[in-house]
Amino acid sequence: MTNPTTWPFSITVVIPAHNETHTIARVIAGVKAVVPAAEIIVVDDASRDDTADKAEEAGATVIRRPHNVGNGAGVKTGVRAARGEVVVILDADGQHNPADMPTLLKYIGQYDMVIGERTRAGQQNTIRWLGNTILNKLGSYLIEMDMRDLTSGFRAMRRSVMLEFVHLLPNKMSWPTTSALAFGKSGYHVRFEPITVAPRVTGKSAQKLLRNGFRFTGIILRITTLFAPMRVFFPVSVMMLMLGLLSFCISYFYTDAGRLYIPNSAVMLFVGAVVIFMFGLLAEQIAGLRFARREQSESR
Numbered sequence: 001m002t003n004p005t006t007w008p009f010s011i012t013v014v015i016p017a018h019n020e021t022h023t024i025a026r027v028i029a030g031v032k033a034v035v036p037a038a039e040i041i042v043v044d045d046a047s048r049d050d051t052a053d054k055a056e057e058a059g060a061t062v063i064r065r066p067h068n069v070g071n072g073a074g075v076k077t078g079v080r081a082a083r084g085e086v087v088v089i090l091d092a093d094g095q096h097n098p099a100d101m102p103t104l105l106k107y108i109g110q111y112d113m114v115i116g117e118r119t120r121a122g123q124q125n126t127i128r129w130l131g132n133t134i135l136n137k138l139g140s141y142l143i144e145m146d147m148r149d150l151t152s153g154f155r156a157m158r159r160s161v162m163l164e165f166v167h168l169l170p171n172k173m174s175w176p177t178t179s180a181l182a183f184g185k186s187g188y189h190v191r192f193e194p195i196t197v198a199p200r201v202t203g204k205s206a207q208k209l210l211r212n213g214f215r216f217t218g219i220i221l222r223i224t225t226l227f228a229p230m231r232v233f234f235p236v237s238v239m240m241l242m243l244g245l246l247s248f249c250i251s252y253f254y255t256d257a258g259r260l261y262i263p264n265s266a267v268m269l270f271v272g273a274v275v276i277f278m279f280g281l282l283a284e285q286i287a288g289l290r291f292a293r294r295e296q297s298e299s300r
Contacts, residue, residue: 007105011038012084012159015060016074017092021049027090028058030098035105039084042092043074051092071153072175076166079159088156096154100195104156112161112188115180116154116195135177135217142224142231145184148192150177150220161188168226174219181220185227227287233280237273244269 013031017024024042031040042055046068055062063077079087086108090096096116104114132151139147153176165182169175184190224232247266252259 007035007086009085009108010083011035011086011088011105012078012082013038013040013088013090013101014075014078014082015040015042015055015090015092016045016071016078017042017047017051017055018045018068018071018074019047019049019051020092021047021051021054023094024051024092025054025058027092027094027096027098028055028060031090031101032059034098034101035088038088039082041078041081043078045069045071045074070171071173072169072178073171075175076169076171079162079166082159085159086156087159087162090154095198097196097198100154101156103193103195104154107191107193108156108158110189111191113155113157113180113183113190115149115176115190115192116152116197117149117192118152118195118197135220138217139177139181139220142220143181143185143228144231145190146192147180147184147190150180152176154195154197155180157183168223170215170219172215174215177219178223181223182227185223225283229283229287230280233276233283237277237280240269240273240276244273 013035015024015027015031020027028040028042031038040060041063042052042060043063043065044052044055045065052062052064063081065074065077075089078089086105088101088104090098090101100116104116107114132149136147136150139150151173155176157179161183162179164186165179168182169178180190221232244266247263247269251261251263251266255263
């Protein structure tokens with residue numbers, strides 16, 4: 001294992017927590033054993049137990065949120081408060097092994113974000129693994145980069161880069177998906193590194209498969225619209241155009257054989273294809289302006 005005192009950057013470990021009184025002290029102790037010089041911030045999301053007190057007793061800096069907003073909100077609060085150049089996010093429930101942090105941290109520099117990639121066994125059940133696999137495939141297509149575990153919350157990242165996108169992150173569980181796609185689509189380097197994940201032994205997961213599946217898909221489409229709109233608009237436009245041609249062919253060869261007549265369905269599909277394509281071009285120009293402004297600010 002890499003000596004934790006040799007890291008060429010300062011480290012902050014952010015642990016969002018909600019009702020994790022049974023595990024939080026053990027997680028903090030594990031972090032201290034691996035990166036003793038790291039700043040440790042526990043963001044308590046209005047826990048109903050003594051999670052915050054246990055975290056303080058274990059030696060962490062605790063930020064107490066007065067309202068339960070969500071895991072993503074805790075991550076955003078912790079990233080903004082962090083003083084380290086590199087931020088590591090891990091769960092408070094004990095599923096993430098702090099001993100895996102050096103595995104992620106050793107790639108920071110060459111990469112801007114290193115994500116702990118879970119095995120199939122580390123994703124609780126087959127249905128959740130299948131759902132995450134579909135999301136990974138969709139995300140990989142949309143941003144043209146291999147995304148092997150978009151929903152893993154155990155990751156290390158450069159804080160300065162994360163701050164560029166922190167305003168885009170949702171307050172709930174979808175922040176890992178959003179941040180990974182934002183990094184990748186903006187040209188930053190993202191790496192997936194295999195880790196081991198322990199089964200959750202206390203409490204109950206807040207994840208709801210169907211609801212979060214739709215939410216994650218919406219997040220993917222929203223981020224892609226922000227950074228690469230034509231990856232969404234162009235295929236939809238082409239599909240509508242092909243459906244319009246199909247409607248016209250059915251009318252010409254079958255329902256109104258030999259008569260040059262464009263049915264209303266074909267007209268609507270043709271017009272819709274043009275409108276969606278033009279919206280895509282407009283969104284692409286807006287995304288380009290966003291990149292131009294960021295590059296100008298960095299060059300100053």
